[in-house]
Amino acid sequence: AQKITQTQPGMFVQEKEAVTLDCTYDTSDPSYGLFWYKQPSSGEMIFLIYQGSYDQQNATEGRYSLNFQKARKSANLVISASQLGDSAMYFCAMRAHGSGNTGKLIFGQGTTLQVKP
Amino acid sequence: EAQVTQNPRYLITVTGKKLTVTCSQNMNHEYMSWYRQDPGLGLRQIYYSMNVEVTDKGDVPEGYKVSRKEKRNFPLILESPSPNQTSLYFCASSLSQGAGRGGYTFGSGTRLTVV
Numbered sequence: 083a084q085k086i087t088q089t090q091p092g093m094f095v096q097e098k099e100a101v102t103l104d105c106t107y108d109t110s111d112p113s114y115g116l117f118w119y120k121q122p123s124s125g126e127m128i129f130l131i132y133q134g135s136y137d138q139q140n141a142t143e144g145r146y147s148l149n150f151q152k153a154r155k156s157a158n159l160v161i162s163a164s165q166l167g168d169s170a171m172y173f174c175a176m177r178a179h180g181s182g183n184t185g186k187l188i189f190g191q192g193t194t195l196q197v198k199p
Numbered sequence: 200e201a202q203v204t205q206n207p208r209y210l211i212t213v214t215g216k217k218l219t220v221t222c223s224q225n226m227n228h229e230y231m232s233w234y235r236q237d238p239g240l241g242l243r244q245i246y247y248s249m250n251v252e253v254t255d256k257g258d259v260p261e262g263y264k265v266s267r268k269e270k271r272n273f274p275l276i277l278e279s280p281s282p283n284q285t286s287l288y289f290c291a292s293s294l295s296q297g298a299g300r301g302g303y304t305f306g307s308g309t310r311l312t313v314v
Contacts, residue, residue, distance in 0.1 A: 117302060127289060127305035173241060185230050186257060187303065189241035
């Protein structure tokens, strides 16, 4: 079965420090994509970063980077130089590309990040 | 501006009163989907549509209906809402079900309360 696990329900980080949000996944499909989304208190889902299973390098988008360890099936999000505006819920998600692909995104439970001034 | 528009943003209704949450996208996307978000469970797919007149069940379809008569619109229908359908709902679209790093565009969400 395909599954995303986020084991950190809540985290704190000091402003300007880096923080890592954990995500492990499970799939038997060799081709898949991994996503991170941010959900601020206003509720919208904001796309942050994407990693394809065949990508050779870890994805980076500004202050966000994805630490992709394929053998360990982990896709941790690293936020560098945290800002107060980073306080939000963060979701890891996966879409498998194999046969029978329905386009479904499978989400983890989410991690609430609070940045302290 | 490329976007997915959901309405309403907030809705309080009573058990059994039929309601429709609308979703419209202006990106000519083929793939559209509905999710519900509940605490501790993340987002779960309700229904999806790969194109006009092509819809199928997701993981939690009970109590919901959808239709896709036009490419841009994908309404979510609750024929007889119950309190366990109180949730935050998201509509999302993408170019296709296999869209890669382009990913999905999400609507702003609809917070539904059924009393």
